[in-house]
Amino acid sequence: xxxFSIIIFALLIIGTISFFITIFNRLVxxxxxxEKAFANIDVILKQRAxxxxxxxxxxxxxxxxxxxxxxxxxxxxxxxxxxxNTSDKVKIANEMDKTIQKIMAVAxxxxxxxxxxSFVELQKRVSGLEDAIADRREFFNESVNLYxxxxxxxxxxxxxxMLGYAQKNMLYISxxxxxxxxxxx
Amino acid sequence: xxxxxxxxxxxxxxIKIFSFLLxxxxxxxxxxxxxxxxxxxxxxxIFPPQKTKFIRLQASLPTSKARSVAMGLAEIEGKLVLxxxxxxPIDQKPCIGYRYEIQTVHRxxxxxxxxxxxxxxxxxxxxxxxxxxxxxxxxxxxxxWVWIPEENSVFDxxxxxHVQYLLKEGDKMLIVGNVTLxxxxxxxxxxxxxxxxWNNSK
Numbered sequence: 143x144x145x146f147s148i149i150i151f152a153l154l155i156i157g158t159i160s161f162f163i164t165i166f167n168r169l170v171x172x173x174x175x176x177e178k179a180f181a182n183i184d185v186i187l188k189q190r191a192x193x194x195x196x197x198x199x200x201x202x203x204x205x206x207x208x209x210x211x212x213x214x215x216x217x218x219x220x221x222x223x224x225x226x227n228t229s230d231k232v233k234i235a236n237e238m239d240k241t242i243q244k245i246m247a248v249a250x251x252x253x254x255x256x257x258x259x260s261f262v263e264l265q266k267r268v269s270g271l272e273d274a275i276a277d278r279r280e281f282f283n284e285s286v287n288l289y290x291x292x293x294x295x296x297x298x299x300x301x302x303x304m305l306g307y308a309q310k311n312m313l314y315i316s317x318x319x320x321x322x323x324x325x326x327x
Numbered sequence: 328x329x330x331x332x333x334x335x336x337x338x339x340x341x342i343k344i345f346s347f348l349l350x351x352x353x354x355x356x357x358x359x360x361x362x363x364x365x366x367x368x369x370x371x372x373i374f375p376p377q378k379t380k381f382i383r384l385q386a387s388l389p390t391s392k393a394r395s396v397a398m399g400l401a402e403i404e405g406k407l408v409l410x411x412x413x414x415x416p417i418d419q420k421p422c423i424g425y426r427y428e429i430q431t432v433h434r435x436x437x438x439x440x441x442x443x444x445x446x447x448x449x450x451x452x453x454x455x456x457x458x459x460x461x462x463x464x465x466x467x468x469x470x471x472w473v474w475i476p477e478e479n480s481v482f483d484x485x486x487x488x489h490v491q492y493l494l495k496e497g498d499k500m501l502i503v504g505n506v507t508l509x510x511x512x513x514x515x516x517x518x519x520x521x522x523x524x525w526n527n528s529k
Contacts, residue, residue, distance in 0.1 A: 150365060157368055164383075171387050179389070182397040270394075277395035277460065284389035292387070 165301050172289040176310060179282040180228070186278055187222070187235045190271045194219045194238075197264050201245060204255035211248070215241045232313075242268060283312040381473045381525050385503060393461035400518055401506045405458035409496035413450055416491055417479050423494040424451025426472055430488040442488060451494065456502055456515070464514045465502060473525050494526070502526050 198212050218241060222234045246265065249255050256262075290309050293302035371379070388402040396403065412421035426449045430442040451467040472492060480490040494500070503525045505518035 150362060153365055157365070168383065168387055175387070175389065178397070178399070185397075186395070273460070274395040277392040278397075281389055281391060281395070288387060288389055 162301060165298050166305075169292060169298060169302055169305065169307060172285075172292045173307065175285040176282070176289055179278065179285040183275065183278045183282060184231065186271055186274045187231070187238075190242075190268065190275070191219050191222050191238065193264060193268055193271070194242075196260075197242070197245065197268070200258060200260045200264060201249070201255065204252050204258070211241065211244055215245065239272075279313050286310045286312045377471060378473055381503070385501070385525075388503065390501075391506075393456070393458045393463045395460070396463060396506050396513055398506050398508070398513075400503075401515070402501065402503045403456055403458065403463060403515065404501045405456045405499070407494060407496055407498045407500055408455040408457050408462060410454055411452045413452055415478070415493055416448070417481055417489060418491075420493070420495075423454045423496060424467060425449070425478075425494070426475070426492040428490050428492075430490060432482075432486060432488050445487075454494070456500065463506070464509070464512060465504075466509070466514055466516045467526075469517045470504075471525050475526065500526055 194215055198216060202209070202212055215238070218234055218238045222231060222238065225231050225234060246268075249261065249265075292298055293307045293309070375383075385402060388400070390404050391397065391401045393403060393405065407423055409421075409423050413424060414420070415422050415425050416427045426447065428444045428448075429446040430444050433441045433443065435441070449472075451470065453464065453466055455462045455464050457463075472494075475492045475494070478491050478493040480488055482488055502515055504515040506513055506515055508514070509516075
């Protein structure tokens, strides 16, 4: 055997293996980015759910005639905290969204409540959390987009197919979730 | 007798293959090109340059917003906000940080010039990066500058080139690093495991 040709052959083998390791590592990073992004939405949704008891405590002193809405929100919070299924959590979180918006809109009719410092602080916190949720949803969709592109572009798709990496779905707001029923009391 | 013949045939085969491999050396550089390309690709794949590593990671990371950035490895894009100014070494302009290099200059026959860095100094104060949603602090220790353009250069009496790269307030940058809580405030620093902390103007 010839020393020079052995060296070249060894370099080719090592280079090819390293190339595939690089692609594999990139695919793993893209996949884990999605899981992290989704878990990070959950973190903020949990924080928002934790604000709900404080919100109800402040609001119920003023809003005596809308107890059913407050009860609905309490139930949603309990359901969210107890749920382990991701798609159920997303549905419950969307319902919580709408219910919280109802309460905030109702507060407009109660000047004493609007002036209450605790309520104002809560409103700011919840509003900040809503912004963070929107940002993280966008971030999740961007992660999914990068992943879907990553597993389809050449030459990554070869290894992605071998490893069984399939396209993922982005977060969409359904027509039902977009529908606003107005304030119902 | 048979053994001697097979040894002889073997030897001839080895000489033929070896000679075939040595032909490129006889024809100098153009014939060496395939071997050099293989060696270059090998080195590039095993030991990619900093810019390549940056591009690969940046292409895989989605961009976070300052107000909702999660802890861990993150990429943020925005404008730089000055906290305490430094003075740039060449023209004494206020800046967030600078990299100052002294280079020797080699001119080739074709008119091309090559610069070789013989001395380098870097200094950077803490700063913030701001996007449309908020601001996040950056602690720039061990930060690597990728594609930061030259700000100014001068030649000294010995023909050496002094060049500065600046980070200035308002510069639009992309930072890849590790987000942690520092005194209850999100802060970007160097990632402890991936050892990444890049600042790029592109």
